[in-house]
Amino acid sequence: MPPITVTQDLVLAVAELSQLNIDGADIDGYAADMTKVLALVEQMHGVDTSDIAPMSNPTDASQQLRADEVTEPDQRERFQAIAPETDGGFYLVPRVVE
Amino acid sequence: MQDWEIVIGLEIHTQLKTKSKIFSGASTDFGAAPNTQACAIDLGFPGVLPTVNTRVYEKAVAFGLGIGATINLTSVFDRKNYFYPDSPKGYQITQLETPIVVGGSVDVVLKDGSVKTIQVTRAHLEEDAGKSMHEDYHGQTGIDLNRAGTPLLEIVSEPDMRSAEEAVAYARYIHQLVTYLGVSDGDMSQGSLRCDANVSIRPMGTEALGTRTETKNVNSFRFLERAINYEVERQIAVLESGGRIRQETRLYDSDKDETRPMRSKETATDYRYFPEPDLLPVHITQDYIDAVRQQMPELPAAKIQRFVRDYALNEADAQVLASTVALADYFETVARVGGDGKLAANWVRVELLGQMNRESLTPSAESLGAISLSANALGMLLARIKDGTISGKIAKTVFAALWHGEATDPDTYIATQGLTQVSNSDELAPIVDGVIANNPQQAAQYREGKTKLMGFFVGQVMQQTAGKANPQQVSELVQQRLLD
Amino acid sequence: MSDLHHKTISQLLRDLDNKAFSSVELTAHYLDRIERLDPAINSYITVLREPALARAAAMDVARQKGTHPPLAGIPIAHKDIICTQGVRTSAGSRMLDNFIAPYNATLVEQLNDAGVVTLGKTNMDEFAMGSSNENSYYGPVNNPWRADRVPGGSSGGSAASLAAGLCTAATGTDTGGSIRQPAAFCGITGLKPTYGRVSRWGVIAYASSLDQAGPMAQTAEDAAHLLQAMAGFDHRDSTSINQPVPDYLAQINGSIKGLKIGICTEYFDAGLDDDIRTAVMAAAKTLESMGAILSEVSLPNTQHAIPAYYVIAPAECSSNLSRYDGVRFGYRCADPESIEDLYKRSRSEGFGREVKSRIMVGTFALSAGYYEAYYRKAQQIRRLISRDFSQAFDQVDYILGPTTPSTAFKLGEKVDDQVAMYLQDIYTIAVNLAGLPAISIPAGQSQGLPIGLQLIGRHLDEGGLLKVAHNFQQASDWHAQRPDDGQ
Structure with missing residues (x-):
């Protein structure tokens, strides 16, 4: 994989996926940061990993399964006490058009 | 006019019949007040972690066995990343690369009696999203996350169906199977079975698949048939007028009986799947699978x-x-x-x-x-x-x-109520004789060969006995009396 | 009573038992010090004066009755990434400045059950992303040893507050060195346990497969006190380890005679400060004099640890931080015009620059067309690094090296050079990738600033690490050195 040159377009595309606004004045700064970090990261491209299985988690154990029981009581009041905006038990957001 | 071949694949989401959610201990009961069954895990609060409900595995394995599929002894949960208000964590936990069920097939009987085999690609476990209410909040949308985290089995078919009828027959079969197995309660009015239809068309006799559209969230068989038929007609119209089909996600509007492109969920979203680091791989044994098989109806x-x-x-x-x-x-x-x-x-x-x-x-x-x-x-x-x-x-x-x-x-x-049938000839004979005597004209016609009148005589006797006479006995008596 | 803050937990427990003073007096002493000294250090984000005093009083009553738990009345602090019910848990971010946690982290419950008094919540790099504590919404923390120096990060507040005598011990979290590096910079003892030894439930996630909470303390013995309470399986954390918790306090008193300690050659590279090299080698000799057997050991993939980490951690962070969307909790921008506006402005205004930068890198590494070359590649390298350790532990029992390449650097020195900041974690990061336990202990000073020695152990060998550290601390007094606060 050749080194990535982080363009303004790439910054904006990644920002869109990340749901972040990057001000016009900051785009070059982010592009420069990303370029440097990716250059650091790209050192690993020289390592031969052809037969190596990816390691997602340092634990070799397998997932324990939980009994199918209702253990969580209704705590709506408590949770919604710290919500930005609610009404009638619903969380409110600007109108979503499907 | 060009002849078109229709190619349909279905993704069926079926809600699994469990008491608690797939990744939390909140209740899955339908119809509770908004957000009263959304615990901190379902809400995606900071610092919370998922756990895995054992029953979802029993159900998924039973379904896999029910369609003759391979059950993966190791299955892995992945994150599918996207922002949407009914997806509280900003990702859905699903199974991408290593689902629990792989392959399998079902035979469906069509209206003409022929049997069609539909291949199943895979079935994987995942969590349902919440619901957005667009109506009541002064131009705002209300979010109810009770449904978030309800266990789903997503059953993905190969593009093996060639008509809306086949698609509906397949969907009905899956519905029947999951209900039979107790995998799902199958209550479609509560969204327990929802279909996404991938539809494309291609010139009859060609191999290459046409561009497909995905019509989402069709929640009845009738709508499924209509949505597919609408989409097929639309695609034919587009292609025959020289246009091109856009690969997109569409929504079926049952009120207008049409599909339309979804505006908000981007169709070309990059979901950035990766293995869910909060969960470990799930290992099951052949003994476990055999035990599930033993329990299957x-x-x-x-x-x-x-x-x-x-x-x-x-x-x-x-x-x-x-x-x-x-x-x-x-x-x-x-x-x-x-x-x-x-x-x-x-x-x-x-x-x-x-x-x-x-x-x-x-x-x-x-x-x-x-x-x-x-x-x-x-x-x-x-x-x-x-x-x-x-x-x-x-x-x-x-x-x-x-x-x-x-x-x-x-x-x-x-x-x-004294409804016991009268089969006794001694009791019935006088009544039969009376009916014959009172209807000489019909009696004569019967004797001349108009045997259809038997029904008339039996009817008259039944009337007089308030239906209690044994009709077999009555007709024997009538015949005896009239012909002897 | 003026030197109460120099006492270790072990000493305080004896004094409390002997009624030399009460937990209320001890707690008030700390609260008083925080009030006087912390404005210059900024190690606390939230101080819990009244709840702490009430809790101390309750623990004094329990001690009177003789029904008290093991750490009754010991005042500690929690890193502000650890959820404390009813108390703001900010993760050092504007995003969670208004987040009152509705539940306790499991480790908070466990420490509460053990009887601790919570003094407050300590400052940190935003969402644990940083090595200098300069990425906090609540401002930087000054190193108590020298005010123009950083305390390290991301658990900089916990380390600084300990060094300044503003708590007896504290919790931290370590994703790439965030317990050990600030412990080294502040001259205290910091243990990163085996991944999964301490439950992550209620610990706000940065990178789920790397995050691990652990104790930060004045001594290895004190760290053992805390770990005893914190460790254990938690049914709420699927990645926590279902193994019995040993008696760490019993283990630390064992001899280190015959233990094989490997000196990691790759950790003594050209980038290492000379004073640190000298101090760490001297410490190794001390251990040898106590019966340990020294040898050299190699971890050949060390150089790839930082590249792999800066893919894996940002990738997981980009996903973990998607839940901060202004809908259910946390910061919401003013007057959002649309759902997208709500998301984008809430996130852009709520997160700081470094967090946004890591989200962007992580999003990129997972995106279509790059996943294989970045994320998958990094996970493969992770296995190579893990194998390095397995092979090394076939030869030795512990791996020894410096915790950091330099002592505490100047505030502002590296803020404009992200990569230089990342390289701070060069000796600590591989441990997280492999999920191993490691401890940093004070082992010298350079120009008045503490030097940290790192020991890495096998999976679940926290007891052994604490034993080696405790033995070293019996033979040295670097851990007892404190900056002069004039008080």
Whole structure:
């Protein structure tokens, strides 16, 4: 994989996926940061990993399964006490058009 | 005019029948007040972690066995990343690369009686999203996350279907199977089974697949048929006017009976799947799979075959009676108590289902459990037809009384209402003679060969005996008297 | 009573038992010090004066009755990434400045059950992303040893407050060195346990497969006190380890005679400060003099640890931080015009620059067309690094090296050079990738600033690490050195 040159377009595309606004004045700064970090990261491209299985988690154990029981009581009041905006038990957001 | 071949693949999301959610201990009950069944995990609060409900694995494995699929001994959860208000964590936990169920197939019977095999690609476990309410909040959208985290099994088919009819037949089969297996309650009005239809068309005789659209969240078989037909027509119109199909996600609007592109969810979103680091790989053993197999009920196809064989039913009757486990069990009780499979099939199909249909009841476990007429009572009623205690006609009267809860025991009702059939010739002969005497013209015509008039005479006798006369006996007597 | 804050937990427990003073007096002493000294250090984000005093009083009553749990009345602090019910848990971010946690982290419950008094919540790099504590919404923390120096990060507040005598011990979290590096910079003892030894439930996630909470304390013995309470399986954390918790306090007193300690050659590279090299080698000799057997050991993939980490951690972070969307909790922008506006402005205004930068890198590494070359590649390298350790532990029992390449650097020195900041974690990061336990203990000073020695152990060998550290601390007094606060 050749080194990535982080363009303004790439910054904006990644920002869109990340749901972040990057001000016009900051785009070059982010592009420069990303370029440097990716250059650091790209050192690993020289390592031969052809037969190596990816390691997602340092634990070799397998997932324990939980009994199918209702253990969580209704705590709506408590949770919604710290919500930005609610009404009638619903969380409110600007109108979503499907 | 170009001939088009229709290519359909279905993704069916079925909600699994569990008490608690797939990744949390919150209740999955339907219809609770908004956000009262959304715990910190379902809400994606900071610092919370998922755990895995053991029952979802039992259900998924049972489904896999039910379609003859491979069950992966190791399955892995992945994150699918996207922002949407009903997806509280900003990602959905699903299974991408290593799902629990791989392969398998189902045979569906089409209206013309032909059988079509549909291949299943995979079935994977994932969590449901919440619901957005667009109506009531002064231009804002309300978010209810009760449904978030409800366990889903997503069943993905190969693009093997060639018409809306085939797609509906397949969807119905899957619905029947998951209900049979107790994998899902199958209640479509509560969204327990939802279909996404991938539809494309290509010139007949060509191989390459056309560009497909995905019509999302179709929640009834009728709408599925309509949505596919609409989409096919639309695609044909686009292509025949020289346009191109855009690969996009569409929504079926049942009020307008049309599909339209979804505006908010980007169709080309990059989901950035990666293994869910908060969960470990799930390992199951062959012993576990065998244990699930031991617990599995008889599957629909086997049951239909057995009905045909053991009760000498035709295929169509067997299919109807095996449509739900509850109805099949009901029928088998009626047949056992009544001592006649064919008679039982007839009464359950025509009388029971007819009555239920008139009252808009489907033969589910709930409705069959709730009606007054028990399978045992219906069986006893049929036994009384068979032993000649009552006529089929009187039996309908008793059926009605039992249905309406005016009686619970057919024998008691027959006795107290004096409905026992009169088969005694000494009792019936004078009545027959009276009817003949009062209708000389018809008697003459009968003797001249108009034997169809037998029904008239039997009818007259039945009228005079308030239906209690044994019609067989009556017709024998009429014939005797008129021809001898 | 003026030197109460120099006492270790072990000493305080004896004094409390002997009624030399009460937990209320001890707690008030700390609260008083925080009030006087912390404005210059900024190690606390939230101080819980009244609840702490009430809790101390309750623990005094329990001690009177003789029904008290093991750490009754010991005042500690929690890193502000650890959820404390009813108390703001900010993760050092504007995003969670208004987040009152509705539940306790499991480790908070466990420490509460053990009887601790919570003094407050300590400052940190936003969402644990940083090595200098300069990425906090609540401002930087000054190193108590020298005010123009950083305390390290991301658990900089916990380390600084300990060094300044503003708590007896504290919790931290370590994703790439965030317990050990600030412990080294502040001259205290910091243990990163085996991944999964301490439950992550209620610990706000940065990178789920790397995050691990652990104790930060004045001594290895004190760290053992805390770990005893914190460790254990939690049914709420699927990645926590279902193994019995040993008696760490019993283990630390064992001898280190015959233990094989490997000196990691790759950790003594050209980038290492000379004073640190000298101090760490001297410490190794001390251990040898106590019966340990020294040898050299190699971890050949060390150089790839930082590249792999800066893919894996940002990738997981980009996903973990998607839940901060202004809908259910946390910061919401003013007057959002649309759902997208709500998301984008809430996130852009709520997160700081470094967090946004890591989200962007992580999003990129997972995106279509790059996943294989970045994320998958990094996970493969992770296995190579893990194998390095397995092979090394076939030869030795512990791996020894410096915790950091330099002592505490100047505030502002590296803020404009992200990569230089990342290289701070060069000796600590591989441990997280492999999920191993490691401890940093004070082992010298350079120009008045503490030097940290790192020991890495096998999976679940926290007891052994604490034993080696405790033995070293019996033979040295670097851990007892404190900056002069004039008080």
